[in-house]
Amino acid sequence: MSLDLDIPSRFDRDLRKELHHKLLARGSALATLLGDVLADKDRLAAIAAIGVEPRPGIRPEELLRDALNQVERRRRLLDAGDDRYGRCDVCGVELSRTELEQLPWADRCQAHPR
16 A cells, blocks of 8 residues: 555645654564574564563564554554654544654654553
8 A cells, every 4th residue: 555645634745755754663563573583593683673671471573563562553544644653543533753763663652651
């Protein structure tokens, strides 16, 4: 799916392009890491590379799949011009431009960490 820049959005055209590009880059990096983990390469290094804390009972590949799914959900919302993109999934507060530029896949505000 390509980015439809004609859909009304809270974000200007240039920011939408930037966020879209960052989401695609993150998704690509996660997919590569997932492939490495599934090929039995260094699992802990893969998890550390995406800034996710390992959790007891959760396999590294599950963490990577969850992260990849999160990126894909956010990309779809952005591409569709859905107003839920850039808002906390819990309380609906709008995330700041700075937060989105740093983590365009963010789906929660600081008050509702995972």
